Amino acid sequence: MTRLSLLALFCFLSSPAWALVPPDYREPPNNFTAEIEAGFQLNTGNTDSTSFNGRTKLVYDTSKTTQEGTFKAYYAADSENTTAEKYDLQLQSNYKLKQGYVFGRGEFVWDKFGSYTDIYTISSGYGFDAISTGRTKLSLEVGPGYRYNLPIATDDEPDPSSETDVILRTAARFEQKIHEYTTFNADLTAEIGENNNTVTLDMGYKNTLFQDWAFKIGFYVKYTEIVPEGSQQTDTITTFNLLYTFQ
Template identity: 80%
Template sequence: MTKTPVLALLSVISLPAFALVPPDYHEPANNFRAEIEAGFQLNTGNTDSSSFNGRTKLIYDTTKATQEGTIKGYYAANDEGTTAERYDLQYQANYKLTKGYVYGRGDFVWDQFGSYTNIYTVSSGYGFDAISTGRTKLSLEVGPGYRYNLPIDTEDDPNPDAEKDVILRTAAKFEQKIHEYTTFNADLTAEIGENNNTVTLDIGYKNTLFQDWAFKIGVNMKYTEIVPEGSEQTDTITTFNLLYTFQ
């Protein structure tokens, strides 16, 4: 058997493969990412208890904009009943410019046992990456906003009036990739208003266990300058979670 018939046969077999998958074919970009985590929780401050928590984070990133939404839930109970119940909803949309981005953001908190049971904050402004390398990223944001706070009921004030405040929001978001499997995050946010001021520090340490699974330690600390009588100014939530990432 000569080589010519063999080469002809191979070329005929390979033609359908080239027809189905062109040589310049590339997989479509995946702009969507999601994180789901759950685990153990310790509360100190206005609430002292231990229980479970959950968090879901969705990110959609394109060349023109980035949208990020986060839902958090905290629940704890003891023999006497529920001791902590809180739900957080956060959404931010960044519209990219040649340098930096403009953003719109909403933060909504329902906290049955917190110093403020309902906290609604909307803000907008400008942000930019002060540092952006392969391992380190630091983003800074500043802009005006509006905050609605409903204090918890007390014996002295069983029907408190809501606080409504125009605020200035500043934020620093830091991310450090320590090595291939470990990442450290720290977000610091300050809201300055005429009636009240708050500072929130959110720290996370994530270590990949295998493939898309990771172990995460998180600490959320919030300081509120003016709180209802009998409440503490600082609330701290510490979480130990197992995290799964969809990409």
């Protein structure tokens, strides 16, 4: 076989590959991201106790809208009783404008041992990015809402009545990429109502270990101005978790 024949055969065999994968081909953008984190602790011997916390966050971001959902779970028990059990579901939908976005948001909390065992909050409003660079992002939100609270049962109030309130919700979401493998974020939220006020701070420090795995330290604190008798105004949660991100 001549060199000319070999060259013709090579071009013939290669042409389908070029047709299937053009030289300027790029993978389509992936609008979906997710984070899953969990931490577990088991103590035996002089102290028998178990604790677990988990968090799942799903985000679907397009040119027009952003859909975000977060679910958190906390559980702790000693050798005799359950000492903590809390579930938190947050849903938010943003519709992007030329400047900022409008949002609808719902948060649903079930806390067996909290000062309020059921807390449902629905709000809407306007948000915008006050800072948006490669390393730093700060988003601000404000809008009206409605809150439902069910106080924990006590000896004095074994069957407490639910409380409702119209609120003004303000929020600031901050994220700072310290360097390629380390990120710090903090979300500060205030809900001002006619009957009660709350302030919540949710912070996290994430350090990538390898590929999509990271170690995360979380700190959550919530202050409630008016609580049932015998309850504390401030609740705090500190977590040490492994986190996996995929997209």
